[in-house]
Amino acid sequence: MAETPEAKTSQRPTHTVEDYLMFMYVMERDDGEVVSARLAELLDVTPATVAMTVKRMERDQWLINRGRGDISLTAAGREAARSVLRRHMLVECLLVDLLGLPMHETHQEAHAIEHAISLTLEERLSEVLGNPHLCPHGNPFPGYEHLAAGWKRLTELDQGQRVIIRRIHTFAEQKPAVIEFFAEKEISPGVIAEVTDISDINQTVELLIHESRVTLGFQVAQYIYAETGQP
Numbered sequence: 001m002a003e004t005p006e007a008k009t010s011q012r013p014t015h016t017v018e019d020y021l022m023f024m025y026v027m028e029r030d031d032g033e034v035v036s037a038r039l040a041e042l043l044d045v046t047p048a049t050v051a052m053t054v055k056r057m058e059r060d061q062w063l064i065n066r067g068r069g070d071i072s073l074t075a076a077g078r079e080a081a082r083s084v085l086r087r088h089m090l091v092e093c094l095l096v097d098l099l100g101l102p103m104h105e106t107h108q109e110a111h112a113i114e115h116a117i118s119l120t121l122e123e124r125l126s127e128v129l130g131n132p133h134l135c136p137h138g139n140p141f142p143g144y145e146h147l148a149a150g151w152k153r154l155t156e157l158d159q160g161q162r163v164i165i166r167r168i169h170t171f172a173e174q175k176p177a178v179i180e181f182f183a184e185k186e187i188s189p190g191v192i193a194e195v196t197d198i199s200d201i202n203q204t205v206e207l208l209i210h211e212s213r214v215t216l217g218f219q220v221a222q223y224i225y226a227e228t229g230q231p
């Protein structure tokens with residue numbers, strides 16, 4: 001048993017810890033810091049639960065907690081996070097590209113499957129899917145962040161700009177109502193949009209997509225990234 005790939009899998013963190021690691025990694029990468037309060041919100045658990053899990057994760061050396069919310073992943077934690085994020089995205093590609101599931105239904109399904117995938121299966125999946133570098137929501141696989149580097153959040157755009165929607169952030173994927181709303185309004189990677197209004201006072205962005213207008217609050221608009229230039 002010790003020499004089989006399954007033996008490696010059994011040394012993985014628990015499902016819960018894998019999900020924490022995944023979100024901590026994305027926070028560290030995209031926001032520059034891990035915020036416990038946001039973890040509680042994203043994982044839909046109480047701050048006390050987050051505190052308890054963080055303590056356990058510190059004991060198991062997945063992270064370093066310097067107190068007052070100053071958390072950073074250890075090298076092992078980061079490696080495990082990249083692994084589960086990769087599996088999460090591969091499963092999403094599988095569900096959308098091969099099984100034809102609508103994009104807004106994939107995220108939760110992926111959470112159910114991602115933790116059970118062995119290294120062997122992960123490699124084979126990636127091969128069959130043509131080694132994808134972006135998930136169906138346009139989020140970069142670990143190691144391919146440069147592909148998304150030039151895309152701007154909708155909240156950073158100017159009125160009158162025509163853009164191509166490229167990415168719906170992993171944190172929005174975690175909120176089914178938000179992702180369903182985006183799908184309903186045809187906000188998905190590859191779609192051309194025009195910024196018809198952006199209001200700092202109202203904290204809203206108005207887009208024109210396929211002749212219909214949609215207004216987004218900054219709160220959700222910040223989850224959408226677009227490519228500027230000449231679509």
Ligand SMILES: [Zn+2]
Nearest residue numbers: 019111112114
């Ligand atoms: Zn998960």
Ligand SMILES: [Zn+2]
Nearest residue numbers: 092135136137
């Ligand atoms: Zn995704």
